[in-house]
Amino acid sequence: MGVNRRKFLKIAGISTLGVAAKPAADALAIEWLDKKLGGFTVSETLLHMFHKPTGFKPGEALTAERWAMVVNVKNCPEGCNACREACHRVHNVPDIENPKHEIKWIWHEEYEHTFPGQQHEHIEEHLKETPFVVLCNHCFNPPCVRVCPTKATFKRKTDGIVMMDMHRCIGCRFCMAACPYGSRSFNWKDPRPFIKEQNPEFPTRTKGVVEKCNFCAERLAKGQIPACVEACQEATKKKGREPALVFGDLEDPDSEVRQLLRSHYTVRRKPELGTNPNVYYIV
Amino acid sequence: MYDGGKIITGIIIGLVFLTFPIWYTHGTVPPRPEVKLPVKEKECVEPRPYMKTKHMQLLDLWRDSAVRVGKRSYIAFNGKKYNMSLQNTCMSKDCHAKKTEFCDECHNYTGVVPYCWDCHIEPKKEPKEKPEEKH
Numbered sequence: 001m002g003v004n005r006r007k008f009l010k011i012a013g014i015s016t017l018g019v020a021a022k023p024a025a026d027a028l029a030i031e032w033l034d035k036k037l038g039g040f041t042v043s044e045t046l047l048h049m050f051h052k053p054t055g056f057k058p059g060e061a062l063t064a065e066r067w068a069m070v071v072n073v074k075n076c077p078e079g080c081n082a083c084r085e086a087c088h089r090v091h092n093v094p095d096i097e098n099p100k101h102e103i104k105w106i107w108h109e110e111y112e113h114t115f116p117g118q119q120h121e122h123i124e125e126h127l128k129e130t131p132f133v134v135l136c137n138h139c140f141n142p143p144c145v146r147v148c149p150t151k152a153t154f155k156r157k158t159d160g161i162v163m164m165d166m167h168r169c170i171g172c173r174f175c176m177a178a179c180p181y182g183s184r185s186f187n188w189k190d191p192r193p194f195i196k197e198q199n200p201e202f203p204t205r206t207k208g209v210v211e212k213c214n215f216c217a218e219r220l221a222k223g224q225i226p227a228c229v230e231a232c233q234e235a236t237k238k239k240g241r242e243p244a245l246v247f248g249d250l251e252d253p254d255s256e257v258r259q260l261l262r263s264h265y266t267v268r269r270k271p272e273l274g275t276n277p278n279v280y281y282i283v
Numbered sequence: 284m285y286d287g288g289k290i291i292t293g294i295i296i297g298l299v300f301l302t303f304p305i306w307y308t309h310g311t312v313p314p315r316p317e318v319k320l321p322v323k324e325k326e327c328v329e330p331r332p333y334m335k336t337k338h339m340q341l342l343d344l345w346r347d348s349a350v351r352v353g354k355r356s357y358i359a360f361n362g363k364k365y366n367m368s369l370q371n372t373c374m375s376k377d378c379h380a381k382k383t384e385f386c387d388e389c390h391n392y393t394g395v396v397p398y399c400w401d402c403h404i405e406p407k408k409e410p411k412e413k414p415e416e417k418h
Contacts (some may be wrong), residue, residue: 055345056356056357057356092404165346198369200404200406201370202401203370204404206398206402217353268380
């Protein structure tokens with residue numbers, strides 16, 4: 001007899017303990033590890049341990065707990081396209097006319113496409129003509145992050161920006177199906193020939209990856225506000241208006257964004273889907 | 284063995300052809316890659332031996348740190364602070380401003396094809412060299 005009753009029970013007991021211990025340890029360890037690793041994964045930390053210390057946040061960087069934007073549609077000057085031009089110039093977004101191939105980070109949309117289900121035939125006159133600035137909503141609960149199989153799209157723990165790591169994107173386009181706002185574009189062809197003037201400080205994309213607005217994470221790191229907001233401030237100032245785009249920390253009760261939200265009635269796009277968008281509209 | 288002579292001759296000729304590259308280049312050394320080091324900057328972010336063997340791991344680390352964690356400053360071995368950026372730091376004007384004279388030299392020699400420049404923009408080519416004078 002190889003295994004007697006006594007020995008069998010011993011083995012069974014130990015295996016059960018082993019199987020049960022792993023999830024328990026994982027649950028306990030995850031929270032501790034998260035704090036310990038400061039946003040890096042275990043493998044990244046191991047890599048760094050054997051190579052060199054990791055970097056740190058630049059001192060001049062703008063930080064927030066949760067970045068958000070308020071779009072005051074009434075302040076948009078007629079025919080103004082400053083935000084889009086600035087954004088697309090800074091981020092090397094190609095200008096492709098074919099709507100099937102076009103790439104957009106920020107653009108104008110009609111009322112009925114911005115807030116579908118809200119429109120009716122006797123709607124306020126100005127809403128019919130006003131172009132609504134739309135962009136990635138940097139949702140608090142982003143469906144694109146949930147579906148990404150490679151974690152190329154992720155939500156930054158530090159400030160809630162939904163970012164893309166182009167190095168990891170495999171172009172499966174699950175995120176495009178998941179995003180209810182159409183904020184994502186796929187590079188069907190090499191975008192480089194369609195970029196009029198390359199900004200040498202920012203990379204382009206390559207054929208076969210998805211891209212979208214990154215709330216100017218690279219500019220925030222240098223202490224600058226997003227390019228669209230900056231351009232909007234200049235463009236509206238010329239017309240003697242308050243800026244249409246306002247950017248700030250949603251968790252800071254004194255921020256400009258919070259002040260606007262307190263004093264105005266605001267709506268968000270498709271809130272019923274539970275994505276909890278961070279772009280608010282004053283209609 | 285039927286037609287043994289023909290078969291053996293065939294095998295010998297075949298072997299000669301197959302091993303041609305080995306014995307033909309035997310004893311000669313292909314020209315070693317010569318990288319042009321920056322004139323102004325004397326030190327990289329890490330000592331030269333480390334950069335020679337581990338620059339890929341370093342760049343990997345930089346991209347994870349900058350993109351995924353948002354920590355974009357790097358303290359070099361000499362205590363200097365650098366922005367973790369391939370385009371804006373490594374390939375800046377005073378450093379490895381010409382991809383063809385630095386990166387490509389070794390990568391071509393070793394047959395490595397990194398896909399960095401599918402997206403990252405290599406520095407603009409400098410104004411054309413002085414046209415050759417006609418004699």
